[in-house]
Amino acid sequence: MQSASQVEPEEPGDYDPWEPFNERMFWFNRQLDRFIVKPVAIAWDTILPDEAQQALGRAFDNVTMPRRFVNNLLQLKVEGAGRELARLLLNSTVGIAGLFDVAKAAGIEPSDKDTGQTLGVYGVGPGPYLVLPFLPPLTVRDGIGFGVDGLLTPISYVAPFAATAGLKAGETVNTRSLKLELFEDVEESALDLYSAVRNGYLQRRGKAIRE
Numbered sequence: 001m002q003s004a005s006q007v008e009p010e011e012p013g014d015y016d017p018w019e020p021f022n023e024r025m026f027w028f029n030r031q032l033d034r035f036i037v038k039p040v041a042i043a044w045d046t047i048l049p050d051e052a053q054q055a056l057g058r059a060f061d062n063v064t065m066p067r068r069f070v071n072n073l074l075q076l077k078v079e080g081a082g083r084e085l086a087r088l089l090l091n092s093t094v095g096i097a098g099l100f101d102v103a104k105a106a107g108i109e110p111s112d113k114d115t116g117q118t119l120g121v122y123g124v125g126p127g128p129y130l131v132l133p134f135l136p137p138l139t140v141r142d143g144i145g146f147g148v149d150g151l152l153t154p155i156s157y158v159a160p161f162a163a164t165a166g167l168k169a170g171e172t173v174n175t176r177s178l179k180l181e182l183f184e185d186v187e188e189s190a191l192d193l194y195s196a197v198r199n200g201y202l203q204r205r206g207k208a209i210r211e
Contacts, residue, residue: 062098
């Protein structure tokens with residue numbers, strides 16, 4: 001039997017049989033971004049200095065460590081799992097709940113793994129590309145992984161749903177604020193934004209699984 005580290009998954013090309021539906025959902029999400037998320041992110045960017053936004057981003061990232069830790073173990077990446085555990089301990093204490101990445105300053109780099117990647121490593125194909133309201137681009141495999149990753153986030157068990165949803169909304173706005181110029185550059189340069197987003201996403205996911 002091959003170990004996870006020995007599997008060389010082959011990611012097929014763009015598979016988008018639900019393109020008409022996906023394009024409508026993509027349009028909906030763009031309007032949501034245009035009229036709600038982006039204006040809030042611009043206001044957020046005006047109020048909060050970049051350093052504070054980056055600190056919040058690190059704190060949000062710190063909360064998702066269990067997902068990365070578990071998936072490193074499932075992929076038999078023991079060294080990566082050890083780094084994630086060390087990062088949690090250092091950043092949650094010395095780094096004040098993750099606001100400061102003291103682990104990175106100490107040379108302990110993150111090992112970002114998720115359930116979608118793990119499924120891919122074990123040979124599960126991506127399935128059709130999928131765009132859903134309020135969510136980032138997905139494949140069917142990554143959609144399943146997205147749900148499992150949510151279950152691997154401890155805060156979802158200790159906080160009410162409204163608080164968890166509010167935390168996710170805050171993370172979304174903060175991330176959008178940090179990438180205002182990047183998003184604008186992509187929108188201005190892409191002739192077919194839907195295809196550009198889809199192809200870029202599938203390429204990034206394929207690369208992440210192969211690494």
